[in-house]
Amino acid sequence: MADITSDELKQRQQAGETPTIIDVREPWEFEESRIPGAQNISLGTLPTKLDDLEELKDQEVIVHCKSGARSASAAAFLKQQGFTNVRNLLGGIMNY
Known part of the structure; x- marks a missing residue:
C-alpha cells in the first residue's frame, strides 16, 4: 500500500477511525509532541x-517520525519482516 499523507490520516481520525500508528522517534521526541493514539x-x-x-502483520500499520526519513527505514524493515500493510506518514509529524 502507498504512503499516507497527514491530511488523509487526520480525516480518518476525525471520522472516528483508530489506525495503528507507531512513532519511531526517540522517547524524548515523543514526549515533546505526539500524534493522538500513537505508540512510541x-x-x-x-x-x-x-x-x-x-498480531499486526496483516493489519494496516502507519509509521512516522519527525520528517519521514526514519519512518521510511522502519517501513522498509517491517515489510522485510513480513508486514503486509505498512504505510509511511509523508513529511512526518512536521507535516501533521
Missing part, C-alpha cells in the same frame, strides 16, 4: 519489539 517504538528498538507487533 524508537527505530533503534524496533527489531527487539517484533514479537509484540506480531
Whole structure:
C-alpha cells in the first residue's frame, strides 16, 4: 500500500477511525509532541519489539517520525519482516 499523507490520516481520525500508528522517534521526541493514539517504538528498538507487533502483520500499520526519513527505514524493515500493510506518514509529524 502507498504512503499516507497527514491530511488523509487526520480525516480518518476525525471520522472516528483508530489506525495503528507507531512513532519511531526517540522517547524524548515523543514526549515533546505526539500524534493522538500513537505508540512510541524508537527505530533503534524496533527489531527487539517484533514479537509484540506480531498480531499486526496483516493489519494496516502507519509509521512516522519527525520528517519521514526514519519512518521510511522502519517501513522498509517491517515489510522485510513480513508486514503486509505498512504505510509511511509523508513529511512526518512536521507535516501533521
